[in-house]
Amino acid sequence: MxxxxxxxxxxxxxxxxxxxxxxxxxxxxxxxxxxxxxxxxxxxxxxxxxxxxxxxxxxxxxxxxxxxxxxxxxxxxxxFVGLGKTLARLTAAQYLSELALMQALSAQPQEELFLLLVEHLTRIQNAENHHVLAHLVHGTYHLLAIAGFAPQVYSCCINQSAVIPNRENPKWKAGFSIVGGGVINLENPPLSDGNPNGDRAYQLAEIGSEAMQNRISHYLTARELLAIQELTQADLTDNILESHVTDWLAVERLLRAYAQYHFDRPIQSSALIDNCFFNI
CATH class of the missing domain: 2.40.50.140 (Nucleic acid-binding proteins)
Known part of the structure; x- marks a missing residue:
C-alpha cells in the first residue's frame, strides 16, 4: 500500500x-x-x-x-497575492472558498470544482475595483450550478412561462422563490385549480393570495433580473459588468439566501459584503 x-x-x-x-x-x-x-x-x-x-x-x-x-x-x-491588496477582493475570495468547502468531497476527484474556483479567483484578482462584486456574484452562481443547485432564471419555476424583464417599465417586477428554485412570472401567473378557464381577473387575485405570497422570498426589478440571467453565461459582458452596484448587491443577497438555504449553513464571509461594496 x-x-x-x-x-x-x-x-x-x-x-x-x-x-x-x-x-x-x-x-x-x-x-x-x-x-x-x-x-x-x-x-x-x-x-x-x-x-x-x-x-x-x-x-x-x-x-x-x-x-x-x-x-x-x-x-x-x-x-493569488493580489487578493490581499483590498478588503473587497479578500472578502470575495473567502466567500467563494466557503462555498467551495461547503460542497467539496473527500477521497474522490474534484477537478471541476478546483478549476472553477481557481478561474473565478483569478477573475476577482484581476478585476477593476468596481467589478469585483459582479465577479463574486458570477462565481457564486457557477459554484451553485456545479453543486446542482442553480436557480431557474429564464422561466417561471411554477408554470415554466418565459420571464422577460421589461426595462421600459420602472415598476416591473418578478418574484423569486428560494424554496421553489427560481423566478416567478408575475405577468403570467399560474392557473388556479379552481379556475380552469383562466379568467384573468381571477388569476391576478391569486397573485395576491397568501399561498402565492408565501412562495415569493424576493422581488427583482428588471435590471436585477437581467443581471441574474446573465450569470448563466461563461463570461460577463461589459454592459452587464457596468450594472449599478445596488443591482449587484440585491442579486448577491438573493443568491446568498439561496445558497444558505440549500447548503443549510451560513456564509460567514458575507458579513463584510455591505461594508466592502456599498460605497464603491
Whole structure:
C-alpha cells in the first residue's frame, strides 16, 4: 500500500498546530478535500511559510500518517497575492472558498470544482475595483450550478412561462422563490385549480393570495433580473459588468439566501459584503 501520494491543490483554510506547524485544508483536483500538516510552516524564513498561505496552489507530495497526513514537499504553481491588496477582493475570495468547502468531497476527484474556483479567483484578482462584486456574484452562481443547485432564471419555476424583464417599465417586477428554485412570472401567473378557464381577473387575485405570497422570498426589478440571467453565461459582458452596484448587491443577497438555504449553513464571509461594496 503506498505511503504517499501527489496532488495539485489550493489552500483554503489554515490553523496553527503546535509551535511551528500549520494544519491546512486543501482542495485538490485528484483527491478532493484533504487536511495535511505543513511542518515548520510557522518558522521564521521557512520555505513552507509562503507555500502554506491562503489561496496558494501547490504541486504536493504528501505522506500518509497514522492520524494526519503530512506535506513532504510543495512546489508553488500559483499565488493569488493580489487578493490581499483590498478588503473587497479578500472578502470575495473567502466567500467563494466557503462555498467551495461547503460542497467539496473527500477521497474522490474534484477537478471541476478546483478549476472553477481557481478561474473565478483569478477573475476577482484581476478585476477593476468596481467589478469585483459582479465577479463574486458570477462565481457564486457557477459554484451553485456545479453543486446542482442553480436557480431557474429564464422561466417561471411554477408554470415554466418565459420571464422577460421589461426595462421600459420602472415598476416591473418578478418574484423569486428560494424554496421553489427560481423566478416567478408575475405577468403570467399560474392557473388556479379552481379556475380552469383562466379568467384573468381571477388569476391576478391569486397573485395576491397568501399561498402565492408565501412562495415569493424576493422581488427583482428588471435590471436585477437581467443581471441574474446573465450569470448563466461563461463570461460577463461589459454592459452587464457596468450594472449599478445596488443591482449587484440585491442579486448577491438573493443568491446568498439561496445558497444558505440549500447548503443549510451560513456564509460567514458575507458579513463584510455591505461594508466592502456599498460605497464603491
Amino acid at each position: 503506498p505511503r504517499e501520494y501527489r496532488a495539485t491543490g489550493i489552500n483554503l483554510k489554515g490553523m496553527p498546530l503546535g509551535e511551528n506547524d500549520r494544519l491546512l485544508t486543501i482542495l485538490t483536483k485528484e483527491h478532493g478535500l484533504i487536511k495535511a500538516v505543513a511542518a515548520g510552516a510557522r518558522k521564521h524564513r521557512s520555505a513552507m511559510a509562503g507555500r502554506s498561505g491562503l489561496f496558494v496552489v501547490n504541486d504536493l507530495q504528501i505522506g500518509i500518517g497514522r492520524s494526519m497526513d503530512r506535506i513532504k514537499n510543495a512546489e508553488m504553481l500559483q499565488s
